[in-house]
Amino acid sequence: MEKMNVPFFKASIGKEEEDAVVRVLRSGWLTTGNETHEFEKEFAAKIGTKHALAVNSNTSGMILAMDAFGVKSGTSVITTPYTFVSTAASAVHLGADVLFADTEKDSYSISPESIRKILESEKGKNVKAIVPVHIAGNVCRMDKIKELAREFNVKIIEDCAHSFPSRTPLGMAGALGDAGVFSFYATKTITTGEGGMITLNDDEAAKRITAMRLHGMNRDAWDRYTSTKASWEYDIIAPGFKSNLPDILSAAGRVQLSKADLFFEKRKVHVKKYSEAFSSMDFVKLPPDSEGNAWHLYLMRLDLSKLKCTRNEFAKELQDMGVGISMHFIPLFHFTWWKEKYPDFTAENFPNAEKHYQETVSLPLWPDMTDEMISYVIDCVRKTGEKYHA
Secondary structure (H helix, E strand, C coil): CCCCCECCCCCCCCHHHHHHHHHHHHHCCCCCCHHHHHHHHHHHHHHCCCEEEEECCHHHHHHHHHHHCCCCCCCEEEECCCCCCHHHHHHHHCCCEEEECCECCCCCCECHHHHHHHHHCHHHHHEEEECCECHHHCCCCHHHHHHHHHHHCCEEEEECCCCCCCEECCEECCCCCCEEEEECECCCCCCCECCEEEEECCHHHHHHHHHHCECCECCCHHHHHHCCCCCCCCCECCCCCECCCCHHHHHHHHHHHHHHHHHHHHHHHHHHHHHHHHCCCCCEECCCCCCCCCCCCEEEEECHHHECCCHHHHHHHHHHCCECCECCCCCHHHCHHHHHHCCCCCHHHCHHHHHHHHHEEEECCCCCCCHHHHHHHHHHHHHHHHHHEC
């Protein structure tokens, strides 16, 4: 087998994105302006929400959405330890506490049953929001989570960093709770390099986010300098943040948005090839799947009882053969700061999340992968499994 180098991810960027960015560069308006406002309108129409508010990252979006729904000192949010650190850290930045619910046994999604236990406990009395994370694009059991939110009168802020475009029987991810927060980071299903979007229907929350993403100003630069009521005057309604998305990035985002469904169809073709091949390998457990899965990542789960190696050894073998891999995610209870903040935040208390972590490898999955790349990755997984088979 001749060695290939297959990167974990490569963004699908073409001349259309280049032309859009150059057009904005030549326009004379580089920061947040009409291009971003059009991007917001198009994204809102895609998701099916009244508002879509562009920000410079999912992290900023999460902080802003939490702030708009009352997350602050003396309150708490419920989320999963099986996520990127920013999901939980956003609440901490606002002075709030974080309560962690384990994942489901057979998926990476947060467990509604675990959420209920927290909400019914003494520490659940100050919960302001549940933050489900749609890991790899596979949407959480939102019907159950919505029932819990109604029963206990808490908000739902979806972490949709992986879940665009996720179409479910209940609607699009990002329109299933009180707010959805998306990521346009370099490796996401559509990208602006860095960036994100908040989707919601609540007018008051949208007004708050609009001001807070730009220093707490009641008017943005585009409004101050180009509207029919152009004026240098503005007011500060709160000590806000600097989280706006500039037009240069929004121009690329609009083009990426127009290609999102095409990208999705390409990923699904790759996923089908992976799963068909892996279904005959007894040391591989196929990723969890449900209606609406955006297939942002392919999380290959290893049946370690069939192997004489650890997940890390298996992953290193793939890397040595030129296959770019990653790990999604290192649970937060493995990190020093979180362990110090919450002494009982240990792997033993989150057995499902820990098990998923120990057995999972993220394989390359991006739209422009060739058939040869997919076949090579499959062959490398097969060869590694044969080498270490128990």
